[in-house]
Amino acid sequence: MKKLSTVFVLILLLKITTVMAQDTKAKILVLIHSDNGGTYELAKEIASGIESNKNVAAVIKQVKGSSNPKLANIPVATVDELPSYDGIAFGSPVYFGNISTGMSEFLSKTVNLWTNHALEGMPATVFMSAGSGAGKELALQAFWNSLTVHGMVLISNGIRGTDNINKAIPQGNTVLGITSMASLKDVERPTKDERGLAELQGRNFARTALALKGTFSKKQTSVTISEKSQDFDDLLKQKNIILPQVPQPAGNYKPFVRSGNLVFINQVALKEGKILNPGKLGVDVNEQQVKEAAKATMLNVIAVLKEAVGGDLNKVKQCVQLTGIFNTKDDYTKHADLMNVASDLTVEVFGEKGKHARATLGASSIPVNSSVEIQAVFEVE
Incomplete structure (x- = not known):
């Protein structure tokens, strides 16, 4: 002992x-x-x-x-x-x-x-x-x-x-x-x-x-x-996230509108000048293709947001609301699964500031035959 x-x-x-x-x-x-x-x-x-x-x-x-x-x-x-x-x-x-x-x-x-x-x-x-x-x-x-x-x-x-x-x-x-x-x-x-x-x-x-x-x-x-x-440009590089060029309006409207400290943005699945995976879910495209389109749409949203804050994403205080609209058949019910891609990307980029309120819904058609449209509201400095 x-x-x-x-x-x-x-x-x-x-x-x-x-x-x-x-x-x-x-x-x-x-x-x-x-x-x-x-x-x-x-x-x-x-x-x-x-x-x-x-x-x-x-x-x-x-x-x-x-x-x-x-x-x-x-x-x-x-x-x-x-x-x-x-x-x-x-x-x-x-x-x-x-x-x-x-x-x-x-x-x-x-x-x-x-x-x-x-x-x-x-x-x-x-x-x-x-x-x-x-x-x-x-x-x-x-x-x-x-x-x-x-x-x-x-x-x-x-x-x-x-x-x-x-x-x-x-x-x-x-x-x-x-x-x-x-x-x-x-x-x-x-x-x-x-x-x-x-x-x-x-x-x-x-x-x-x-x-x-x-x-x-x-x-x-x-x-x-x-x-x-946090330098968001470096963060995006580290995560291999490439923001596209800001899509130009197709009509008499702006890519974003700022009202006070809120920025309002609507985007569709435009990539390199063309709609990515166009059409209706279950008819023209499958769920994986729509998720890819949702990610491309959210990248467009973030690219527009960066322009709205003068190129400095540090000025983003909070993602307030995301609304995902999907081109689906009447009996489709898994809209939330499709929108998770956009939500996850937002949190990946902005961390806690990227967590948001959310709505998802289906539509019989979406402009320019996109399979998804995302409406976003951000609070900025």
């Missing part, structure tokens, strides 16, 4: 030691926007340098989804997760002496973090992928300005590593952070030296982040931040 007690104590001590070791390990986010993969290549070297310190872990995420095969599998970060890290290394292409549009849009969504002082005292470092190299210092300084407003502790790259770089070719080294001059011909970018400098920057940053761990408060913000900061 005494031996069993001793074994139990040893196991308990081992678990406690493991938990304490995990708690002392710093976690750093390498947050990037990358167009052609140059910034991502630097990010991998930064992360490698960070993880050369056994007490620090690095995770690479991007601010928005990308169709570039090199970047397709990199997870997308949310604004509200930023305070959970012990440090953040920011990477971006240089856009005309400034940070990239993608990174700028992401940072513009951090207002709630700023008002809650959620990033104050957290260490940050920056790196960039430049074109010709012109404007790289201006861009790095612009990055620093944005992070300074948050009260982050900015860690420069200093002059480390300059003794060993090849000075026969232009290199992207700066004291503010490593860059890579991506557009120069006949030289692989990032160069071997630029990669080495990025690795050194990661090492230096990891050491500082580990030293500062626990010295600043990780203030968690409301979960509503993630909902407000």
